[in-house]
Amino acid sequence: xxxxxxxxxxxxxxxxxxxxxxxxxxxxxxxxxxxxxxxxxxxxxxxxxxxxxxxxxxxxxxxxxxxxxxxxxxxxxxxxxxxxxxxxxxxxxxxxxxxxxxxxxxxxxxxxxxxxxxxxxxxxxxxxxxxxxxxxxxxxxxxxxxxxxxxxxxxxxxxxxxxxxxxxxxxxxxxxxxxxxxxxxxxxxxxxxxxxxxxxxxxxxxxxxxxxxxxxxxxxxxxxxxxxxxxxxxxxxxxxxxxxxxxxxxxxxxxxxxxxxxxxxxxxxxxxxxxxxxxxxxxxxxxxxxxxxxxxx
Amino acid sequence: xxxxxxxxxxxxxxxxxxxxxxxxxxxxxxxxxxxxxxxxxxxxxxxxxxxxxxxxxxxxxxxxxxxxxxxxxxxxxxxxxxxxxxxxxxxxxxxxxxxxxxxxxxxxxxxxxxxxxxxxxxxxxxxxxxxxxxxxxxxxxxxxxxxxxxxxxxxxxxxxxxxxxxxxxxxxxxxxxxxxxxxxxxxxxxxxxxxxxxxxxxxxxxxxxxxxxxxxxxxxxxxxx
Numbered sequence: 216x217x218x219x220x221x222x223x224x225x226x227x228x229x230x231x232x233x234x235x236x237x238x239x240x241x242x243x244x245x246x247x248x249x250x251x252x253x254x255x256x257x258x259x260x261x262x263x264x265x266x267x268x269x270x271x272x273x274x275x276x277x278x279x280x281x282x283x284x285x286x287x288x289x290x291x292x293x294x295x296x297x298x299x300x301x302x303x304x305x306x307x308x309x310x311x312x313x314x315x316x317x318x319x320x321x322x323x324x325x326x327x328x329x330x331x332x333x334x335x336x337x338x339x340x341x342x343x344x345x346x347x348x349x350x351x352x353x354x355x356x357x358x359x360x361x362x363x364x365x366x367x368x369x370x371x372x373x374x375x376x377x378x379x380x381x382x383x384x385x386x387x388x389x390x391x392x393x394x395x396x397x398x399x400x401x402x403x404x405x406x407x408x409x410x411x412x413x414x415x416x417x418x419x420x421x422x423x424x425x426x427x428x429x430x431x432x433x434x435x436x437x438x439x440x441x442x443x444x445x446x447x448x449x450x451x452x453x454x455x456x457x458x459x460x461x462x463x464x465x466x467x468x469x470x471x472x473x474x475x476x477x478x479x480x481x482x483x484x485x486x487x488x489x490x491x492x493x494x495x496x497x498x499x500x501x502x503x504x505x506x507x508x509x510x511x512x
Numbered sequence: 513x514x515x516x517x518x519x520x521x522x523x524x525x526x527x528x529x530x531x532x533x534x535x536x537x538x539x540x541x542x543x544x545x546x547x548x549x550x551x552x553x554x555x556x557x558x559x560x561x562x563x564x565x566x567x568x569x570x571x572x573x574x575x576x577x578x579x580x581x582x583x584x585x586x587x588x589x590x591x592x593x594x595x596x597x598x599x600x601x602x603x604x605x606x607x608x609x610x611x612x613x614x615x616x617x618x619x620x621x622x623x624x625x626x627x628x629x630x631x632x633x634x635x636x637x638x639x640x641x642x643x644x645x646x647x648x649x650x651x652x653x654x655x656x657x658x659x660x661x662x663x664x665x666x667x668x669x670x671x672x673x674x675x676x677x678x679x680x681x682x683x684x685x686x687x688x689x690x691x692x693x694x695x696x697x698x699x700x701x702x703x704x705x706x707x708x709x710x711x712x713x714x715x716x717x718x719x720x721x722x723x724x725x726x727x728x729x730x731x732x733x734x735x736x737x
Contacts, residue, residue, distance in 0.1 A: 423714060425666075425709060426666050427668035427670070433593055
């Protein structure tokens with residue numbers, strides 16, 4: 216019997232380890248080129264030709280992104296829709312995309328934003344976070360913040376003023392959007408727009424288990440939009456689908472919205488919209504109209 | 513996003529009480545000892561198929577009397593994540609009918625978890641649980657089938673982001689079969705976790721019934737001493 220005790224103890228010790236599942240959060244998909252309108256993979260929606268962006272207004276380029284703990288910069292890819300020479304006088308939407316795959320998946324969304332209010336109304340910049348699409352490196356939480364800030368540095372170098380910078384975060388993109396509005400680095404966004412945001416990593420774990428489970432059991436992520444939003448004073452727009460089967464609008468978006476204590480906020484709860492369906496269920500025209508009104512107000 | 517994130521968040525279920533099979537259904541004989549290994553967990557959709565989460569645990573049990581056994585376990589998958597988790601409890605026979613070979617047992621237990629990596633932090637949790645099972649010995653002292661239910665209690669009043677914790681009771685009906693040999697036991701168990709709770713919206717694509725709860729499947733191997 217002593218042998219069985221020893222065996223039991225050895226098994227316990229041998230299993231003891233230090234795994235966390237942080238890397239499993241990211242749903243990045245590598246690619247060798249960006250196909251944009253020629254992309255034939257699964258998409259949430261495809262816009263008709265009236266939303267087409269002239270080739271002269273599409274710019275794909277690389278940026279060097281370095282998070283504080285890194286000794287070397289990471290090369291990431293960015294797409295800018297608009298006239299680069301007019302950035303200093305344009306209003307630009309920094310679009311922080313969601314977790315799925317890469318910028319090809321979000322190209323239609325970027326086009327929709329560029330055409331908000333009028334044909335080619337706004338400049339739109341988005342990046343593939345490190346490890347996504349053609350961007351080098353491996354996704355990390357800090358890397359994601361650095362990557363979006365690298366994009367803001369590029370806009371800043373082109374002469375964009377804070378007052379003309381709108382930051383828009385969809386799903387996972389709500390994390391860098393909120394963080395860099397609450398804790399500005401290179402630029403301070405004038406307005407914050409969140410579509411189907413996370414509340415926090417703790418909320419996701421609690422929602423999954425129905426229990427008050429410490430998120431640190433499974434992750435070292437510090438994602439906490441619900442707390443960071445308290446530091447945001449800029450006008451804030453929140454959109455969430457009432458049929459979001461992935462991120463519960465009440466335990467995620469509503470908590471963020473309620474915690475906001477800044478100068479102005481508005482919410483758009485879209486009936487029948489699942490995660491990623493807001494532009495479709497709301498209607499492209501209505502979606503653009505609401506967004507345009509918020510940006511112009 | 514859902515297919516990939518599911519791996520991440522399913523991990524949280526390591527700590528679900530219901531992510532382990534019932535520890536003891538039939539009390540051991542006085543002085544008898546058992547070590548068992550268990551694998552299995554909630555069923556979920558992944559890449560177009562349905563699989564159980566491969567959660568593992570080890571259990572040691574000992575018969576104190578013919579009607580009372582004590583047990584303790586180590587959730588080995590949780591250890592991989594730097595969390596020491598155990599459930600310790602008692603299996604008490606409440607009733608046994610010699611002619612029908614039918615018994616009823618109750619298992620009060622405490623499920624305790626403490627994070628020890630990356631730091632020995634405030635990540636301490638304690639969940640009381642109590643199982644009630646009825647079993648029928650197909651061949652006395654050998655194989656038996658059982659049915660019962662597990663109850664898991666969340667004591668916290670507040671959850672993430674200072675929101676109220678509204679779920680305090682998780683109810684899990686279960687059925688199982690144990691094939692008993694001289695030195696070894698082999699068990700399978702099907703559990704229905706939280707059939708009273710909606711399983712959407714959720715980051716995990718559970719396999720429930722009518723949008724409620726999730727099914728779970730486990731297998732266990734035990735060595736008797």
